[in-house]
Amino acid sequence: MSDLENIDYYDYKALLKRARSQIPDYVFQKDRFELPEIEILIEGNRTIIRNFRELAKAVNRDEEFFAKYLLKETGSAGNLEGGRLILQRRISPELLKSRINDFLREYVICRECGKPDTKIIKEGRVHLLKCMACGAIRPIRMI
Template identity: 40%
Template structure:
């Protein structure tokens, strides 16, 4: 079927949109003078959603893949597991939903709420977690996932 015919149906339109969105880079912001751009590669396989370059995405954000995966599972309500480079989600997440979850994660667990910098790390002190900014030095409490 040609793309033109495909987008005439609603389902086809969503499919095409999904495909287009999956190839768009997602700009997160600047860390130092390095621009963080993510390109999530997402496959839909029956009822599973597979992010094939998940480990790379987490590394670009300077976070543990397991931490990012936990956030995505919790927020989407769909269980997920990391295996090698990939994240496998039990259930369907559209590319747009996935990108939105990444944005929420960055807002809560990567971006310094004081200066907006992305050069941050998560530190644990006793049973508390903090986001420590390497730019301005701010230490902000974050929730434990």
């Protein structure tokens, strides 16, 4: 006898249990999104994020886009150089971490399901954040 013959098609709990057994375990993990520790170095009047490339890869966003956001939010000039972001003023690590968290909330994390599996897509002149996990779509402001 196969599994299908043993299932009572009107037993919701049995059907739910069967469906959940076919879903990979990582889907149920809440802590699978981990941002690497931010390496901030202050040299004179410059602030350097040494592992900026790894941060951008971890959040699955373009380095230029991420850098543009941080430069705008900190009110600083700066540039990307060899996987590092160099800001042309002294910025406290707490402020930088706060701005990075703001970026995650606005451009990475889905507001519906809370997962980081999102993409930025463009439809016409509107940019949208589309969640690949739950399918939610919401408009975002571009930088």
